[in-house]
Amino acid sequence: MSVINTIIGLGAAVMMPIIFFVVGLIFRLGIGKSFKAGMTVGVGFVGVNMVINLLLDNLGPASKAMVNRLGMHLTVVDVGWPTASTIGWGTPIMAAVVVGFLIINAIMVVLKLTKTVDVDIFNYWIFLQVGATVFAVTKNFWFSTVFVWIIFAIVLKVADWSAPYIQKEYKLSGISFPHLAGMMWSPLAIGVNWVIDRIPGLKKVDFNAEKIQKRFGAFGEPVVLGFILGLIIGILAAYSPAKAISLAINVAAAMVLLPKMIGVLLEGLITVRDAAEKQLKKWFPNREFFIGMDTALLIGEPSVLASGLLLIPVAIVLALILPGNRMLPFADLASLTFLLALVTPFVRRNMFKMLITGAISIVIILYVGSYIAPYVTQSAVTSNIKLPADFTGISNMTGAVSGWVGWIAVEAGKLFNLI
Template sequence: MDIINTIVGLGAAVMMPIIFFVVGLVFRLGIGKSFKAGMTVGVGFVGVNMVINLLLDNLGPASKAMVERLGMHLTVVDVGWPTASTIGWGTPIMVAAVVGFLIINAVMVVLKLTKTVDVDIFNYWIFLQVGATVYAVTNNFWFSTVFVWVVFAIVLKVADLAAPYIQKEYNIKGISFPHLAGLMWSPVAIGVNWVVDRIPGLKKVDFNAEKIQKRFGAFGEPVVLGFILGLIIGVLAGYSPDKAITLAINVAAAMVLLPKMIDVLLEGLITVRDAAEIQLKKWFPKREFFIGMDTALLIGEPSVLASGLLLIPIAIVLALILPGNKMLPFADLASLTFLLALVTPFVRRNMFKMLITGTLSIIVILYVGSAIAPFVTQSAVASNIKLPSDFTGISNMTGAVSGWVGWLGVKAGELFNMVF
């Protein structure tokens, strides 16, 4: 556990260069090129994290100010993904689950059950938090562990199926995204796309970054769009003019800089991927493989960023008006963009459909988060997390535990308790 925690504690910016250096050596890229590729990936992650942190550090206080302005007093608080990841990595099933993930991935690749080689070890926390919550329901080590093993195997397969759509829409190849928190909402996007395309009038509504830019010229550029959205959020937060303009400029900066940082990351990734593709074709002439990565590579798309920003006030309003909701959107409000990264390919970057999908997803998150908060809270206590004194329960919005997968886990655990 100490070894695994030490590796994970390095963070993606350190862990991923090491992984890609080793992968480069395995696929005979050479020490020099492997080192350069790994370092480029690391530098890319540093850049991506800097821009994301710039965005979160500015949007976080604005989101909290909106919540406070509305005087929302809900009893279950969204503690954010950093706390959720700590819960996941601190669960008693962690070591068995992680070792199982690695073995399952290797066995599925060998048996041709998946094309995805998941190197996104850092985001194992998403599966682990679900397992921690199931463990809180059942107090049964092996049921909780096997449950997340099954979920992990299914996600690898779903990542394979989604990869062609993602690669086409984002113009990348050889990469898949076994990211449970994002893939969980892809079926919702497929359903929304199907329904909207069959409604006269609505099916013609199509907004994406390119079309907005073409129609509005300079006012449709990501930098201007980011400024406008940031300014709107600042006004809703009750900021003074100077503070609202500062927020707007920082959001505009993120809209411009994030795609450029992702390009740096992809430069190193593509070097290793190309070497892997050459060697794998020699070793397995008739097979195709994908490198499993984090959805952070996708959120630089202007339509994703813009839709994610618009979801912040939508989430707050929904929390306020939905009958029976107990969950307060809070720490993860600024991270809602991550919910949309794997929605985009299935609605062809149509922001109208993305916002519908995002709104439906948030409704599910709020109700599930309210319902299973006692178990999430119990899992946090087991992981030695200090809880906010003003709230009776916790959850988080951008993991998987407050989505339908977390709900299924809790219900499966309750059924297990009834039977055994």
């Protein structure tokens, strides 16, 4: 665990090259090629993180300006995924959960219960935060640990099932996404898609990046679309013209650069994946395997980025008008794009359906986040997170605790307490 903690502390950009270098060696890619592939993945992650940070650093203040402009004073604060990640990695059940994940994944692969080899260790925090919340409810180490182990096993199975749809829509192969926070909204996307396809008129509404580009020419290009969306957000934030234009240009830059950086990352990933596929076919004939990855690989899709940007004002308006809501969208507003990464394949990149799904997701997040805030706050205290004195409750929008998974986790914990 000391080794694992040290590697995780270095961040994904350092951790992933190490993992892929080791994986390359295991699958007999050779030291030189393994090192190159690992470094390429690392460079890709650095590039992706730089662009994402560019986007978040510019959208974050704009989102907060919109919140302040509307004078929203809600008692449960969205503290963002970085704080949520720290809560997860700081929970007392962390060591047992992480070791359990590695063992569970290995056993399921050997017993043919999953095709997914999950190397996305950095995002274990999403599961860990759920476990930390259950622990806050029950104070029971083993119930919280086993509960998260079960969720992890289920997620691996769902990742197998969803992989063909994702691979087809994103033109990827050999990859799955056991990402609990994104996967949580895939069933909702399937439901929204089914309902809208049965409503005359609405079923013909279809907006995606390619159709917008085809219809509007240069004005439908990602760079122009990003500029327009950034400018709209700047105006809603009451920015000065110069500041709004600066925001618009930075958003446009992210729309163009993010897919290119993801392309670099995929170059290294594909090298290792091909070697792994070749060797695994020798070891396990007639079997298929997927490498489990982060949804950061998917948010470079223009439809995902554009829809995520549009969800920012939607989230603020919903928080303002929903009766009984106590949760203030804040730190994670700029990260709403991640909610849509695993929605996209099931609505065929239709931005209209993505926005509907995203809006419903936010309604659920706000109500669940309001309800479970005391337990999330307690989990932060247990993980030794120092919160500002004026925080009466916390949650976060892009993890799993503020979705239906978090609600089930809290209710399961309460039921355990009654037994």
